[in-house]
Amino acid sequence: MNYFQLMNRTLKSNSTFNQITTTTMNIKYVLSLVSLSLLGFSNAKAQGCVAVRQMGGLSMCSSGGYNLEKGIFQVGTNYRYFHSFRHFVGKEEQHERQNTGGGHDENGVEQGNAVNIYSHAVDFNFSYGLSNRLQLNATIPYVNNERSQVLRETTTEPDTFRYSVYADGIGDFRFSLNYWVFDPALSHDGNIMAGLGIKLPTGSFASTDNQVPQADGTLKDFVVMDQAIQPGDGGVGVTLELQAFKKLFGGVYGFANGYYLFNPRESNGTYKSPPTVVKSPVDGNVLGTLYGYNIYASPDQYFLRAGVSATILDNLSGSLAVRWEGIPAYDAFGGQVAYRRPGYVVAIEPGVAFRTGNHSFNLFVPFNFIRNRIQSAADIENQNLQNSVVSDPADYVHVQGDAAFADYSISFGYAYRFGKKAGSAFSDIPVHK
Numbered sequence: 001m002n003y004f005q006l007m008n009r010t011l012k013s014n015s016t017f018n019q020i021t022t023t024t025m026n027i028k029y030v031l032s033l034v035s036l037s038l039l040g041f042s043n044a045k046a047q048g049c050v051a052v053r054q055m056g057g058l059s060m061c062s063s064g065g066y067n068l069e070k071g072i073f074q075v076g077t078n079y080r081y082f083h084s085f086r087h088f089v090g091k092e093e094q095h096e097r098q099n100t101g102g103g104h105d106e107n108g109v110e111q112g113n114a115v116n117i118y119s120h121a122v123d124f125n126f127s128y129g130l131s132n133r134l135q136l137n138a139t140i141p142y143v144n145n146e147r148s149q150v151l152r153e154t155t156t157e158p159d160t161f162r163y164s165v166y167a168d169g170i171g172d173f174r175f176s177l178n179y180w181v182f183d184p185a186l187s188h189d190g191n192i193m194a195g196l197g198i199k200l201p202t203g204s205f206a207s208t209d210n211q212v213p214q215a216d217g218t219l220k221d222f223v224v225m226d227q228a229i230q231p232g233d234g235g236v237g238v239t240l241e242l243q244a245f246k247k248l249f250g251g252v253y254g255f256a257n258g259y260y261l262f263n264p265r266e267s268n269g270t271y272k273s274p275p276t277v278v279k280s281p282v283d284g285n286v287l288g289t290l291y292g293y294n295i296y297a298s299p300d301q302y303f304l305r306a307g308v309s310a311t312i313l314d315n316l317s318g319s320l321a322v323r324w325e326g327i328p329a330y331d332a333f334g335g336q337v338a339y340r341r342p343g344y345v346v347a348i349e350p351g352v353a354f355r356t357g358n359h360s361f362n363l364f365v366p367f368n369f370i371r372n373r374i375q376s377a378a379d380i381e382n383q384n385l386q387n388s389v390v391s392d393p394a395d396y397v398h399v400q401g402d403a404a405f406a407d408y409s410i411s412f413g414y415a416y417r418f419g420k421k422a423g424s425a426f427s428d429i430p431v432h433k
Helices: 377-387
Strands: 009-012 020-023 072-089 101-104 110-112 116-129 134-152 160-170 174-180 190-199 237-249 252-262 267-271 276-279 286-290 295-297 301-313 316-327 343-356 359-364 367-372 403-419
Touching: 072 367, 101 134, 101 160, 116 403, 174 237, 276 377, 286 377, 301 343, 343 403
Parallel strands: none
Antiparallel strands: 009 020, 072 116, 072 403, 101 110, 116 134, 134 160, 134 174, 174 190, 190 237, 237 252, 252 301, 267 295, 276 286, 301 316, 316 343, 343 359, 343 367, 359 403, 367 403
16 A cells, blocks of 8 residues: 655744754555455455455655655565455345354354455655656565365365465556645645556466365366456556645644556456356246356555644554545446456544655554445346346345455554755745644
8 A cells, every 4th residue: 555744844034042953744645455454255356356456656755755756766564464254245244154054063063164265465666856856766575375164075075174275466557646746845744646657467367276175075286366366457647646745733734645646457367156047036947157257357545645744753553544545446448347356445544654864664453444335347247137037026036145354453664865955855944834
């Protein structure tokens, strides 16, 4: 996910006091997701299963000061972790997934069949100031994902057990240009930044794993992994970004940032499963087959964040924000006949940031308080087909898949600036009262 930080705004005293007071603020810009992502599998999905991919590094000020001056380089990295395991249909949690359907342990206690995703993502970020208002960014992501799930064998002695599969590798490269709307030299108490970027399909969207258990008791090689743990999505995307901050009072600032990833490609061609055969809820006759929805989509993605940041100590600041990240059911452009698990999370996000010289560090831990697996295009198509043969609206069926979401995620970032004027990479900017 991305960071927009405002740091090291210095009030230089007059000769009587001859001292410097530094106020620091940080503004973080993520996707997720996040998480999500911000973000289960099989039939479950969300900040884990809703496959919101790590989008750090798209921000113009991913880890530095107010603006990146002309001729200055910035390099950094961002790490994000989450564990998704709570299944939701809409906003309703499926509590039974935690303690039923997963077989029994050695003491005969029934286990849950929730899908668990353990996601580790690292972004390597590179930025260069083309001018004091225009910045070029590049991001190389790497992901390592595990999906733990339950399988019930259909052998002569049926058994239910849990196993894991894995997918890792380089993700989709991202490049962007960001521009301050107002001249930073004149706009000390607020500004707006706009950005335009491109995402390339460099990450694998058809990763496989070997020795994967099957229902008949055998092991299978070259099994395509679930969409939620694939390193890439297979699409060439365009990102629009917007970030803003405003001084409220003293060392307290309000901020907001967001992006939208447009992924026009309908599907990436990766086969998920046989197409769904839809049967009538009235007489059980076959109504049709949902072709195309069994191929993984290259979905759009979005992220919004707003909050306040304040100085704690000279080089330490804290922030509190609300963030919303997810995958929409339908793309803004392109076809819609492909498989995705749409949904979103809303989180409260505390954070801290510290800087020393040309180095900066930040830590953010968003806690999800709303998790929503919305209806997908496939759900709606299935539902409409079934209801086409139902005469009484009171008997209409509702089709909606589930997804596994995380309780929280952890994001840690580091950045270093160097180059022309490297000694003032985190430049002091006089605060005008």
